[in-house]
Amino acid sequence: MYYVSGELLTENGFEKGYVCVENNVIVEVGQGNPPEKPAAEGYVTPTFFNAHTHLGDAFIGEKIGNLPRDLEKLVAPPDGLKHRLLAEASDKEIIEGIRSSLGFMIKNGTFLFCDFREGGLRGLNLIKKALNGLPVSPVLLSRPSNLVYDKGELDVLLDNSEGIGLSSISDWDYDEIKKVARHTKKRRKVFALHVSERCRENIDEVLDLKPDFLVHMVYATKDDLERVKDENIPVVVCPRSNVFFNLKPNIELIREIGVALVLGTDNAMVSTPDVLEEVRWIKRRFKGFKVEELLDMVTYLPRKVFSLSTPSFVEDSKADFVVLDTKSLKPLFVSLAKGVERV
Ligand SMILES: [Zn+2]
Secondary structure, eight states: OEEEEEEEEETTEEEEEEEEEETTEEEEEEESSOSSOOSEEEEEEEOEEEEEEEGGGHHHHHHOSSOOSOHHHHTSTTTSHHHHHHHHSOHHHHHHHHHHHHHHHHHTTEEEEEEEOOSHHHHHHHHHHHHTTOSOEEEEEEOOSSSSOOHHHHHHHHHHSSEEEESOGGGSOHHHHHHHHHHHHHTTOEEEEEESSSSOOOHHHHHTTOOSEEEEOTTOOHHHHHHHHHTTOOEEEOHHHHHHTTOOOOHHHHHHHTOOEEEOOEETTTSOSOHHHHHHHHHHHOTTOOHHHHHHTTTHHHHHHTTOOOOOOOTTSBOOEEEEOTTTOOEEEEEETTEEEEO
8 A cells, every 4th residue: 555645637737635545546535645655746647648659660760860850851651761661671670669669658657649550551560569468558540551542451451440640631642531531430430640740731621531630730820720629629749759850839829729739759760759758848948838737738638539538536446647756747656557667
């Protein structure tokens, strides 16, 4: 049995208090100070949700030190460096890269993530192998192996994943991407894509695809974002990835318009899959954000965006939480119902 205490992050913000855990179950929740010395003290939050990753390219970061900071040269399909290296890499190399990223995420309290898998069915099977036996819950979105609609391939992908996550409308012939989107929605699966990352893209064409969420929106204008807000579509922002490519994350405007904003880390070869690092990054640069608002973007809000149940600090619930240092926002203690990790 142990206690953790401090500011508990609830759906309504921080509440001072403590929780007592026994056999990985919360057995007591109280206000004020705990009856005995806590194992850790700080911000007590639910485990984290990284809303946008590409873990398949983790091995590239380890292999090549100096990656080009040019979106077109590095990540645009089909000829970007990343896609050439993925096609040449062995299964073992890709799996080991993903596995080491997953280990890093678990250690830092991220147990949920949404991955955009490249490489068709092969890409899906590789991450499934890497996930084997690990206590993380992924939302896996796949994509066709070429930039064309192939009904048979799409059915296989949708049978084996939770939906489709594409690069951008600029990479596709619009009629083809529309067929992919229509097919995916007909099967009641998730459809998402990167939007306005390299340049401003036509928001009407994007919204006509009925996406469940959008990634980036770097070049989106106020009008574009108002349209997105009207349609109630959330946006995932990946600040460190934008900065790597000399882009300016559009965080303040997205927030001002009132679009639901969650955070992701994007390509593992560029940024470590540590979604809290995105929180720290915003906190350092944008003074207007409250800590509880930023932590909500990596805990409760992404769970709602992906229609998952939201956790709460109540008796008899599973002890899945993280205790963060209130100054550095680094994890001091990670509890996962299957076991407790001290960090
Ligand atoms: Zn991405």
